Amino acid sequence: MTKAERGIYKHCDMADLERVLKEADKKYRRILVISDGVFSMDGDVAPADQIVKLTNEVGAMSYIDDAHGEGVLGEGGRGCGSHFHIEGKITVEMGTFSKAFGVVGGYVAGSDDLRSFALNKSRSWLLSGSHPPATTAACIAAIDVLETEPRHVKKLWSNTKYWKKQLRSAGFDIGNSVTPITPVMCGESHKAKALSEKLWEAGVFALPIVFPMVARDKARIRTMVNAGLKREDLDKALDAFVNGGKQVGII
Numbered sequence: 001m002t003k004a005e006r007g008i009y010k011h012c013d014m015a016d017l018e019r020v021l022k023e024a025d026k027k028y029r030r031i032l033v034i035s036d037g038v039f040s041m042d043g044d045v046a047p048a049d050q051i052v053k054l055t056n057e058v059g060a061m062s063y064i065d066d067a068h069g070e071g072v073l074g075e076g077g078r079g080c081g082s083h084f085h086i087e088g089k090i091t092v093e094m095g096t097f098s099k100a101f102g103v104v105g106g107y108v109a110g111s112d113d114l115r116s117f118a119l120n121k122s123r124s125w126l127l128s129g130s131h132p133p134a135t136t137a138a139c140i141a142a143i144d145v146l147e148t149e150p151r152h153v154k155k156l157w158s159n160t161k162y163w164k165k166q167l168r169s170a171g172f173d174i175g176n177s178v179t180p181i182t183p184v185m186c187g188e189s190h191k192a193k194a195l196s197e198k199l200w201e202a203g204v205f206a207l208p209i210v211f212p213m214v215a216r217d218k219a220r221i222r223t224m225v226n227a228g229l230k231r232e233d234l235d236k237a238l239d240a241f242v243n244g245g246k247q248v249g250i251i
């Protein structure tokens, strides 16, 4: 697979990471490289395989927040580790149950030592109540669905491909996204806000993402299809985007 096929964003400069790691290796005893697996504003993917390789070379640790990759990337939605075939090689894998899983809570996964360290040192864990059983049961049920019903992840990707293709052919700029997170770039904040209002009037709820969440001139509507949407739902949303986009002068 090429870098582009794996969705690696050109801004992830691995040569720079290598340089920084080599410099830091001389100064520090422990080094931890932290990255999102999928970046939530652009829908691009971090080169986690390269991060793991480079950190291993200098004995550093890797930490991937896969909140937007789990349930989406890799075999059956197993996440960024599966996508890059580096399962078990990331030192700290973190995720949330509040996105693809549709529940709440999260997890940190790694070695037995990491688990024991986290259980004994994490203040929020030590001094907080746990989830009620119903929440835990819902998380387990969501994982069961992911493991036993691969059709949902397949549908997510077929909806994603259709949605991106339709947006592109309508003339929208959807940036560097290679995942279901698909930004519709609007430029200035007022345009994103105006488009969001037009969409709302047409029955489509999509919030504008503006400065300071993104750079001033990179305001956008962040869209994210799900596996439950039908073609007619996507076509309806597309009509709203096309009409709204023309009215606010984005296309």
Ligand SMILES: Cc1ncc(COP(=O)(O)O)c(C=O)c1O
Binding pocket: 036, 040, 065, 067, 068, 096, 097, 098, 104, 105, 106
């Ligand atoms: C990259 C990333 N990690 C973690 C989280 C935390 O999710 P939550 O607090 O809903 O579990 C979010 C939420 O948006 C996120 O974008």
